[in-house]
Amino acid sequence: MSERLLKGIGVSAGIAVGPAVVVRWTMPEVPHRVVPRSQVEKEVRRLRAAVRDVKRYLQELKTKAEDRAGVDEARIFDAQLLMLEDKQFLSGVADLIRENRLTAEKAFEFKALEVRDMWTATGSPRLKDRLADFSGVAIRVIEHLMHRGADELWEGITQPSVVVAKELGPGLTVQLDREHVVGLVSEEGTRTSHAAILAHSIGIPAVFGVAGAMQRIEQGTTLVMDGTRGTVLLNPTAPEIAEARARERRRRELASQLEEVVEQPAVTTDGVRIRLRGNVDLPDEIRAAQEHRAEGVGLLRTEFLITSHTALPTEDEQAEYFRRVGEAFAGHPVVVRTYDLGGDKLPGPFRVQAEGNPQLGWRAIRVCLDRPEIFRTQLRAALRAAVHADIHVMIPLVTRLDEVDRTRALVSEEAANLARDGVEAKASLPVGVMVETPAAAVMADRLAAVSDFLSVGTNDLTQYTLVVDRGNARLADRFNPHDPSVLRLLKLVADAARAAGKPASVCGEMASEPLLAFLLIGLGYETLSVAPPALPLVKWTVRQVGAARARAAAEQALAARTADEVLDLLRLALAEAVDLKLLDPDARLPAGRRAASLNV
Numbered sequence: 001m002s003e004r005l006l007k008g009i010g011v012s013a014g015i016a017v018g019p020a021v022v023v024r025w026t027m028p029e030v031p032h033r034v035v036p037r038s039q040v041e042k043e044v045r046r047l048r049a050a051v052r053d054v055k056r057y058l059q060e061l062k063t064k065a066e067d068r069a070g071v072d073e074a075r076i077f078d079a080q081l082l083m084l085e086d087k088q089f090l091s092g093v094a095d096l097i098r099e100n101r102l103t104a105e106k107a108f109e110f111k112a113l114e115v116r117d118m119w120t121a122t123g124s125p126r127l128k129d130r131l132a133d134f135s136g137v138a139i140r141v142i143e144h145l146m147h148r149g150a151d152e153l154w155e156g157i158t159q160p161s162v163v164v165a166k167e168l169g170p171g172l173t174v175q176l177d178r179e180h181v182v183g184l185v186s187e188e189g190t191r192t193s194h195a196a197i198l199a200h201s202i203g204i205p206a207v208f209g210v211a212g213a214m215q216r217i218e219q220g221t222t223l224v225m226d227g228t229r230g231t232v233l234l235n236p237t238a239p240e241i242a243e244a245r246a247r248e249r250r251r252r253e254l255a256s257q258l259e260e261v262v263e264q265p266a267v268t269t270d271g272v273r274i275r276l277r278g279n280v281d282l283p284d285e286i287r288a289a290q291e292h293r294a295e296g297v298g299l300l301r302t303e304f305l306i307t308s309h310t311a312l313p314t315e316d317e318q319a320e321y322f323r324r325v326g327e328a329f330a331g332h333p334v335v336v337r338t339y340d341l342g343g344d345k346l347p348g349p350f351r352v353q354a355e356g357n358p359q360l361g362w363r364a365i366r367v368c369l370d371r372p373e374i375f376r377t378q379l380r381a382a383l384r385a386a387v388h389a390d391i392h393v394m395i396p397l398v399t400r401l402d403e404v405d406r407t408r409a410l411v412s413e414e415a416a417n418l419a420r421d422g423v424e425a426k427a428s429l430p431v432g433v434m435v436e437t438p439a440a441a442v443m444a445d446r447l448a449a450v451s452d453f454l455s456v457g458t459n460d461l462t463q464y465t466l467v468v469d470r471g472n473a474r475l476a477d478r479f480n481p482h483d484p485s486v487l488r489l490l491k492l493v494a495d496a497a498r499a500a501g502k503p504a505s506v507c508g509e510m511a512s513e514p515l516l517a518f519l520l521i522g523l524g525y526e527t528l529s530v531a532p533p534a535l536p537l538v539k540w541t542v543r544q545v546g547a548a549r550a551r552a553a554a555e556q557a558l559a560a561r562t563a564d565e566v567l568d569l570l571r572l573a574l575a576e577a578v579d580l581k582l583l584d585p586d587a588r589l590p591a592g593r594r595a596a597s598l599n600v
Contacts, residue, residue, distance in 0.1 A: 006210050006217075008185070010230035011196035013533075014205030015248040016183025017241055020221045021161045022214065027135070028142055030109045034101045043097045047090070047104040050144045055084050057140065083137045089115065105145035112138035131188070135167060162223045166214050168195040183225045185232055187213045197284050200533070207232055258536035262293055266539045269577075272547035274521060276539055277332070277529040279507060283321075286328050288532035292539075296332030296390070298455065298529020299507040300325055302339055302378070312374060318381030326389020333390045335455065335507075335529075336382050337434060338375065338407075340364045340396040364397035369406055379429075380414045386426035394432045394455055399439040404450045407431060434507070436460035441489035444496035454497050455529070458508025462486050480563035481510040482519065487558055487566070494524035505529055514541040515570050521547055522554025544578050 035043055058080050083089075089111065096107035112134070119131055162183040184199055189208035199206040205227035217223070217234065224233040224244045228251065233240060266274040277298035278289030289297065305313040305321065326334045341363060368375035385391050395407050408431055418425040433440065433447050436457035440447060448454055462481040463469065480486075490506075497504030505527035510516045512534035518541060520528060530538050553573035557566045 004234040004236075006213060006232040006234070008207045008210035008213075008230050008232065009190060010206075010227045011189070011193075011208045012184075012200040012204060012206040013228045013251065014183075014203070015224065015226050015228070015244050015251070016160075016162055016205045017224050017236075017244060018160045018162045018182050018222070020164045020185075020217050020219060020223050021181075022164045022217060022219050024166070024214075027109065027112070027139055028146060030103075030105050030142060030146070032106060033103050035103060037101060040098055040101055043102070043104045043107075044094050046145060047093060047097065047108065050104065050141050051084050051090065054137070054140045054144055055081060058084070058137075080133050080137050083134060084141075103145075105142050108138070108141055108145065112142075131167075162225055164213055164217050164223075168208075183223070183227070184208075185210055185213055185217070185223070185225055187211065254537075254540075258540055261540045261543060262291075262536055264539070264543065266542045268521070268542055268545055268547045268550075270546040270548055272521070272526065274542050275505075275527040276535055276542075277335075277505070277507075277527065278532050278535060279512075279529050280325065280532075285532050286325060289535070290328055292532055292535035294329065294332075294530075294532065294535055296329045297325060297334040298505055298527065299394075299457075300334055300336045302337060303341060306339065306341070312377075315377045315381050315384075318378055319384040322382055322385035322391055323388045326385055326391055330389070333392050333430075335392045335394050335432065337394045337396055338365070338378060339368055341367050365395045365403050365407070366397070369403065372410065376410060376414055379411050380418060380425070382429060383411070383415055383418060383425040384423065386429055387424050391426075392430040392432060392453070394434050394453075396434045396457070397436060397460070398433045398447065399437050401443070401446055401450060404431065404433060404447065408450075435493050436508075437464050438489060441492050444493045445499065448496050448500035448502045451502065453503040453505070454493055455505045455507050456490060456493055456525075458486070458490075458506060458510035461489065461508070462510075465489060481508065482516055482557070482566045482570075483563045484558065484560050484566065487519075487523065487554075490520070490525075491523050491554075491558060498524065503527060512538065514538055515567070515574070517541060518545055518550050518574060519554055519557060519566075519570055521545075522550030522552070522557075541578065545574065546577075549573055549577070 062078075062081075093104075093107045093111045096102055096110055097104060100107070102110070116131060116134065116138075119134070160180060160182045162185060163181050164185045166186070167188040168184060168186045181204065184195075184204055184206040186195070186206070186208045187210055189196055193208065196206060196208055205225060207225050207227055207230050209230075210232055213232070217232075221234055222236060224236045224241060225231070226233075226244070226247070233244075236244070266276045268274065275295050277296045278285070278292070278294030279299040279301075280286055280289060280297050281301045282304050300322075302318075305318060322334070322336055362370070368378075379393065382391050382393050393407075393411070395403060398404060411429055411431060415425060415427050415429075419427070430452035432453035432455060433451045434455050434457050435441055435444060435447070437460070441456075441461065444454060458481045462479060462483070465486050466478060466480070466483060468478045494504050504525060506520050506525050507529035509531070511520060511528040512531040514534075514537055517528055517530075517538050521542070528538065550573070553569055556569050560566045560569060
């Protein structure tokens with residue numbers, strides 16, 4: 001089956017079965033043509049007219065998105081509209097027309113490719129997510145200048161089909177006819193790309209990041225795509241189609257159960273209260289976290305405020321955003337992670353010489369402490385927002401105690417400065433540490449003494465502990481947050497926080513996996529910060545299991561020899577309480593072993 005199975009990232013849950021419709025939504029070939037000097041200004045006017053027309057079209061798409069996906073999701077098109085209002089970019093296109101006498105479409109193509117290459121070269125995942133937005137705008141303007149349209153892409157789809165593309169932007173996604181397009185497969189894109197967010201809101205199963213999809217999938221090929229697992233099966237057999245449809249029925253049954261559990265507290269069967277907060281990467285995710293009743297935000301990422309912008313955000317802009325998020329979760333804490341810049345996330349305002357090993361280089365708290373003028377602005381914004389909401393700040397990539405001491409000193413200084421200037425602000429803030437290095441984990445007792453809380457970022461903690469680049473496909477089978485070595489560090493942190501009387505939580509992706517959330521409860525964590533879409537399933541799992549069983553499973557996991565053995569133990573521990581197929585579709589209990597083997 002492996003030759004027929006393609007893997008990607010499940011960005012919108014659900015299973016779709018149907019023939020592939022392969023669409024090639026790419027930058028058109030633009031002939032190189034020089035116009036007479038007398039025609040140059042006419043080409044500039046054509047450019048401006050095309051931009052106006054495409055803006056009007058995008059406004060219509062935004063209205064359609066409001067009807068189909070909601071007002072918040074429709075704001076996704078604001079990013080595309082802003083691109084068409086970028087005076088620097090448009091004046092650059094006009095200069096190319098005037099200086100080289102190019103046609104409007106050729107000048108626009110030249111400038112668009114220049115920007116696309118520049119964004120790609122940064123290696124920034126966030127900029128990569130926005131490339132689909134930029135490409136969509138560029139293609140529409142060029143097609144308009146060449147008197148073509150994109151609507152014919154969907155003509156001829158007369159039966160339930162799966163659309164396969166190199167890249168899908170939100171403009172294409174929102175136009176889909178749900179009756180005829182039952183699934184989406186894209187080579188590019190991640191969970192936070194705008195097309196993914198819209199697909200999820202509209203309810204179309206989608207798998208993005210499927211390498212080689214355009215080459216491997218021919219027009220008309222029957223597909224089974226699973227937006228939960230992130231898989232695409234080519235030419236399925238009749239039994240495989242039947243099994244997929246059965247999986248979809250089970251998923252829908254679970255979805256109805258999850259709707260019922262959203263309003264219930266996250267309490268284990270033996271009465272242990274677990275606090276479930278949300279991770280918020282982009283403003284688009286606030287509503288989803290609210291709808292799933294997140295008890296605050298355990299990780300508010302702030303990089304989007306600076307990445308892909310040409311200027312740093314002002315204090316007012318940051319304070320307004322922190323306040324907005326805080327007020328959305330009134331009565332619950334919002335943990336603002338200070339800028340986690342560096343590595344693959346160095347935006348324009350932080351242009352520095354390339355580093356040989358950026359993940360071990362100038363990043364996160366190191367950047368902030370070396371650029372205190374930028375850090376102080378962010379801390380001032382948090383202090384101001386804290387007047388209106390329960391705002392905490394959390395420092396990423398801590399490896400030394402003095403990084404906490406220096407941050408606390410800056411918070412105190414800025415609080416005093418705000419008071420001196422008569423600006424309404426809190427006199428202090430809870431300051432916590434994000435534990436994502438082995439150094440921080442083994443020093444957790446000392447960090448707990450100088451911090452107000454600890455929160456484990458399991459993504460980086462796993463990467464640094466196992467010396468595995470989480471983005472390296474060749475090492476994917478080695479990137480296991482449930483590896484025994486990582487578990488021992490997690491236990492160290494939980495025990496150190498408890499001994500110091502300080503709260504400890506987990507905010508990495510590990511907390512969003514129900515099987516591993518069960519393990520974290522067993523290790524002693526009673527606060528988990530979860531990706532918003534995963535909140536209902538994690539809550540449902542918490543309500544099905546006992547903390548005593550979780551502790552017994554965690555004790556055995558700590559003594560395990562391998563990551564696979566840890567998963568086997570967890571599956572055995574859960575088998576009596578939960579249908580494993582609902583949590584882990586690929587779960588297989590080891591032959592001859594039963595859940596009763598656990599001494600619980």
